[in-house]
Amino acid sequence: MQPCSVFVRWRPLPPDASDPAELTRNYEPHPSHNRISISLPPQSPQARPWKSSHAFTHIFESSDTNRAVFDAVVAPTLPRVLTGGTSTVFAYGHSGSGKSHTIIGYDFEHREQYGLCLAAAQHLLDALHAVNTNTTDKTSHLGLGLRMYELRGNAAFDLLNDHSKCHIREGGDGKTHVRGETEVLEHGRVRVRPIATKACWSFDEFLTHLRGGLALRATGSSTVHDLSSRTHAVLEVEIVSRALLAAREAVVERESDFVPVAKRATDVYLEESLRGLVKDAEGKYVPNPEYQVNQARIDAAEAKKAEFQGCVDDxxxxxEEVLRTASHFCLGGKLVLVDLAGSEFYHDKTIAAVPRPKLSPQEQREGRQINTDLLALKEVIRARAARAARIPYRSSPLTMVLREHFQGTTGQGADACSRMILTVSPALGQGAATANTLKYGSLVGGLGPGK
Incomplete structure (x- = not known):
């Protein structure tokens, strides 16, 4: 398990800032990790400086472009993705500090200003194009599968499927599944689809689907930014082929076929069991001497159920076979980008809460869940870095859905890596929020080899 690398990105002051005063900040360089100290001006009642641990891999100034951030943070992880591994990148900071600008970017016309998601998609598609030129089988051609959803409360909302509500459940296989509402089909068939995957064989297709998902992103008022998201947004970019997508669709269809057969087997068992019982004079159920349970009927229904279960297993x-026998080992590689909800809702006993105006009951509930998610994420990252025997993935919906990405294909995280970008403002008025963001990042990045 690798520790999480933490980066800091200072945003520029808004050109219309009413107060141009900035925090005093100093850096203490280190060969691999940097330390930051910040303080308010001497006349401030909160002027006592704070100094981080040697927790930060790199510090980006406000003049650094999205391209510079991509080159330092994401680009070094893409070779891992192109060998079938997983890279997860988080953006964490208070509302209005530049999280979405970093992950998505607002300028879709100039490559230099692409956010991390678009820049990575362009890089991966260029690499896949080179692979595809040597592949004649169209079903094996490689592209990108895009999944976009946001987490609010205990549910997920699919941004590529009309913002439909999805449920987060742990299955019998020990994995977390994010699935939509149940669809009732003909002949008793029931279908439950996973989060939608949009296949993108070109950059234009990727951009179109990304824009469509962003248009459905839930926004609301906040103390800092009128349209700041109050949810966590998760963007999964996976290397896929038509063969892989078709195989996954077949699983959904076989599961749909299995449901009515399994229900029929249960119904038959209950019918036969109940016929074999009668109530005695005291109202208790006892064996019915006049009815012989039709075990052959039960066995036939169970055999049919086993047959359809076998189809699901196949x-x-x-x-698994498509992934294992792929002509190129990059199939299934993933880049996961997480735009976390505003850090102003996070607080624990080690970090002072940021003062904020009175919230509505709904905002209070959202705030409590965001706080739970962010605390759980910190604890999971720290437990992984410390190689703890037990990692608390079940602590929140956020860490449940990220579990697979942390663990990678090996289940132990050997082919997975994670990085976090702290977006902070130098504005004096955001001093408390900036300090709290840096403190959180210091706790996340300040644990690992040599720290």
Missing amino acids: AVRKV
Whole structure:
């Protein structure tokens, strides 16, 4: 398990800032990790300086472009993705500090200003194009699968499927599944689809789907930024092929076929069991001497159920086979970008709460859940870095859905890495929020080899 690398990105002061005063900040360089100290001006009642641990891999100034951030943070992880591994990048900071600008970017016309998601997609598609030129089988051609959803409370909302509500559940396989509402089909078939995946074979397709998802992103008022998101947004970019997508769709269909057969087997068992019982004079159920349970009927229904379960298992094995026998080992590689909700809702006993105006009951509930998510994320990252025997993935919906990405294909995280970008403002009025963001990042990045 690798520790999480933490980066700091200072945003510029807004050109219309009413107060141009800035925090006093100093850096203490280190060969691999930097230390930051900040303080308010001497006349401020909160002027006592704060100094971080040697927690930060790199510090970006306000003049650094999105391209510079991509080159330092994401680009070094893409070779891992192109060998089938997983890279997860978080953006953490208070509302209005530049999280979405960093992850998404606002200028889709100039490559230098692409956010991390678009820059990575362009890089990966260029690499996949080179692979595809040597592949004649169209079903094996590689592209990108985009999934976008946001987490609010205990549910997920699919941004590429009309913002439909999805449920977060841990399955019998020990994995977390994010699935939509149940669809009732003909002949008793029931279908529950996972989060939608949009196949993108070109950059233009990727950009179109990304824009469509962003248009459905839930926004609301906040103390800092009128349209700041109050949810965590998760963008999963996976290397896919038509064969892989078809195999996964087959799993969904076989599961749909299985449901009515399994229900029928249960119904038959209950019918036969109940017929074999009668109530005695005291109202207790006792064996019915006049009815012989039709075990052959039960066995036939169970055999049919086992047959359809076998079809599901075969479909799952087909997905594994497609991944295992792919002509290029990059199939299934993932880049996961997480735009975390505003850090102003985070507080624990080690970090003072940021003063904020009175919140509505709904905002209070949202704030408590955001706080739970961010605390759980910190504890998971620290537990992984410390190689703890038990990692608390079940502590929140956020860490549940990220579990697979932290663990990678090996289940132990050997082919997975994570990075966090702290977006902070130098504005004097945001001093408390900036300090709290840096303190959180110091706790996340200040644990690992040599620290």
